[in-house]
Amino acid sequence: MTEIVRMLSYHFMQRALIVGVLVSLCAALLGVSLVLKRYSMIGDGLSHVGFGALAIASALHLAPLAVAVPVVVVTAVLLLRLSENSKVKGDAAIAIISSSALAIGVISVSLTTGMNTEVSNYMFGSILSLSRSDAILSVLLSAAVLIVFIAFYPRLFAVTFDESFARATGTKAGAYNTLLAVLTAITVVLGMRMMGALLISSLIIFPALSAMRVCRSFRSVVICAAAASVLCFLIGAVSSYFLETPTGASIVAANLLCFALFTLAGGRK
16 A cells, blocks of 8 residues: 555656546546457557657657647548548548558658657657646546547447437438547547557557446447456556556557456356
């Protein structure tokens, strides 16, 4: 208990836990819709775009989040448009844009700063290095994502489960798909500091898949995924602190264990 109190006394841990809980919550809520729409790998694609934007911002000595958020949001909308209106569909569109952005980011880094600690943190994650200004911006954006998701929950539910029926009843499915893509883009950029570009998609996919093993209704899956995501983040972050393991990898390991347990529990029903 003494060690826990000592851990919580550090400002960097306080910032990490607050931001991590909010980002995990956002990722889980959006992840349910993305997995059900078979668009779960968008998180992986957008994270590569985010890395490219962050690398360029670092090379130009600009504020990383201020550059990455609008770039990734625009990319998310572009991906959605490519999937709907182009011959290049879904996973192919994600692969093209993500690999191109990652290559641009790597070239930018190699020609300027090199693979320094800051760039490495964006690739592999290091939430403990989160600055106070980045933490404040992350909290504000995460809160905005949660508020918008809750406000438009009925429409997002309709578009997720039966888009054709939603369109027939007058719901502007295209607008809500775009909203989902924008919220996902913001969450991915925020989550990159915690998980890194290589692991952020796990934060979106794992909680949703775990919840679907034991829950049947959309609402129960959303609630269960949110609870599991936050719990796995806390377990991963705390174990990372005490075991001195990478934070992102520890959180993924906690999610993997949770998925295994939920699969076993679901199989016994």
